[in-house]
Each structure stands twice: as C-alpha cells, then as structure tokens.
Amino acid sequence: MLVGYAATSVNNNPLCTAPSDIISRMDRKDLRDLLDIGTVRHYKKGELIFRAGDLGDNIHLLRRGRAKIYQISTLGRQVILWFCFPGEIFGLAEMATGARRVVNAQACENTDTVCVARQHFRSYIECHAKAASLVTEILSCRLRVSSDTLVNLIDDHAMIRIIKLILRLGTCYGARVDDEVHLNVRMTHQEIADMVGATRQTVTMILNQLKRDGLLGINNHQIHIKKRDRLCKMAQSVC
Numbered sequence: 641m642l643v644g645y646a647a648t649s650v651n652n653n654p655l656c657t658a659p660s661d662i663i664s665r666m667d668r669k670d671l672r673d674l675l676d677i678g679t680v681r682h683y684k685k686g687e688l689i690f691r692a693g694d695l696g697d698n699i700h701l702l703r704r705g706r707a708k709i710y711q712i713s714t715l716g717r718q719v720i721l722w723f724c725f726p727g728e729i730f731g732l733a734e735m736a737t738g739a740r741r742v743v744n745a746q747a748c749e750n751t752d753t754v755c756v757a758r759q760h761f762r763s764y765i766e767c768h769a770k771a772a773s774l775v776t777e778i779l780s781c782r783l784r785v786s787s788d789t790l791v792n793l794i795d796d797h798a799m800i801r802i803i804k805l806i807l808r809l810g811t812c813y814g815a816r817v818d819d820e821v822h823l824n825v826r827m828t829h830q831e832i833a834d835m836v837g838a839t840r841q842t843v844t845m846i847l848n849q850l851k852r853d854g855l856l857g858i859n860n861h862q863i864h865i866k867k868r869d870r871l872c873k874m875a876q877s878v879c
Contacts, residue, residue, distance in 0.1 A: 661727035662774055663701070670771045674701070674764060678754035683707075683747035694741045696734020697758050702726050705751025709743050710834070720834040721786065723748070725813065725825070732779055735761065799846045801836040803875045806856070810865050820857070821865040828861060 663671060678701065683689055689700060689707060700707075707724045721743060724730045730745060738758055756764070765772045785808070796804070806823075814821040829843045836843070850856040855871055857864035865871065 663727040689745040700753040
C-alpha cells in the first residue's frame with residue numbers, strides 16, 4: 641500500500657478490488673531475489689521519478705513514501721491515473737518493449753524506491769513464476785480500473801465518480817474500525833479532483849455534503865467511510 645500501508649480488503653467482490661501491496665503477497669525468497677537485483681533510489685517531495693518521453697528501461701518498487709502516476713492533458717491539466725503506496729510496483733507498462741514512457745511518476749513526499757533495470761526484471765520474471773503471476777494480475781487490474789474510470793467520466797455525475805473512487809480506495813487501502821472503514825490514505829481535495837475529472841471546489845462541496853449526510857467522516861485529509869452500504873447503493877454498485 642509493505643511497509644506502512646497494508647491493504648486490508650473490506651470486500652471480496654472482484655469488481656471492487658485491485659492489487660496493492662505486492663511485497664506482502666510475494667514469496668519471501670522471490671522478494672529477496674528481486675531486492676538483490678535492484679538499487680535503492682531516494683526522491684524528494686515533488687521530484688520526478690520518471691517523465692513521459694523517458695525510455696522505459698526500469699521498474700520501481702516503492703519502499704517508502706507515496707508517488708502519483710499522471711498525464712498532462714492537451715489543455716495542460718494534470719490527470720492523476722493512480723497513486724502508488726509502499727509495497728506497490730510501477731513502471732511496468734514498458735517492461736515488454738522498453739518503449740518510451742507515456743506517463744509521469746512524481747514523489748508526493750520524500751520517497752524511496754528499489755529500481756530494477758528492465759532486462760534484469762525480465763530475466764527475474766522468467767525464473768519466478770509466482771512473481772510473474774502477481775505482475776500479470778497487477779497489469780490486468782490497472783487496465784480494468786482505467787477502463788472503468790473512462791466509462792465513469794462519460795456516464796456519471798461528479799458525486800458518483802467521487803463515491804466510486806472512495807469505495808475503491810476503501811477496498812484497497814481500508815481497515816475496518818468498528819462499523820467504519822478507515823482509509824489508510826491521505827489525499828487533498830485537489831488530488832481527488834485530478835483523479836475524477838472535477839474541480840477542487842466541486843470535490844469540496846460534495847465531500848462536505850456526504851459528511852453532513854453522515855456517510856463520511858474526514859479528519860486531516862483522511863476519509864472514514866461511515867455508511868458503506870448506502871454509498872454503494874448511491875453509486876448503483878454491485879460491490
């Protein structure tokens with residue numbers, strides 16, 4: 641989510657889940673072998689880990705901090721595709737071909753990664769079947785989430801897009817506390833806006849409304865889902 645953000649699923653419905661902490665899911669020997677072929681890199685808050693146009697010649701395993709994966713629209717707006725948390729892997733899209741990056745990865749806070757050269761990672765995958773299966777699952781789920789997000793942008797009202805995002809984050813990075821689901825993720829209103837295609841003002845208004853209605857609690861940018869079943873019904877979700 642790993643070291644700090646263990647992913648605790650609050651729902652087993654595959655439509656609502658996505659891979660998160662690959663470190664905790666890997667065989668211990670497989671993990672040691674992967675770390676042995678990598679190099680630790682440090683990034684300060686705001687520093688680019690890679691940018692669109694760079695050669696895709698390595699992958700990154702996030703050990704500490706948080707990174708956002710985003711693109712810049714033709715209008716110059718930042719569109720956040722997803723966030724990576726400790727234990728997650730990114731930079732996989734170019735693994736097969738080594739083509740140039742089409743997305744940017746930026747450290748949201750002081751961040752450490754284990755960087756593995758593409759050719760070494762490909763050799764590793766060929767010799768570690770369980771790890772290869774996890775990587776395939778990650779790529780598959782990210783494609784699914786991206787497809788769902790595209791459809792949501794076309795079909796859904798901003799409130800529904802925000803609710804669906806919160807439910808997905810709750811599934812990936814949520815922990816049950818009594819009757820609530822606490823998201824082990826802190827996000828600004830602007831970051832949420834950049835993920836759902838809305839303005840920061842719209843996000844603030846909708847979150848405040850959901851809070852007034854008793855569906856959410858928000859403390860220091862951390863969201864608590866109070867009425868998950870009601871949110872699912874509002875999103876017309878099967879989760």
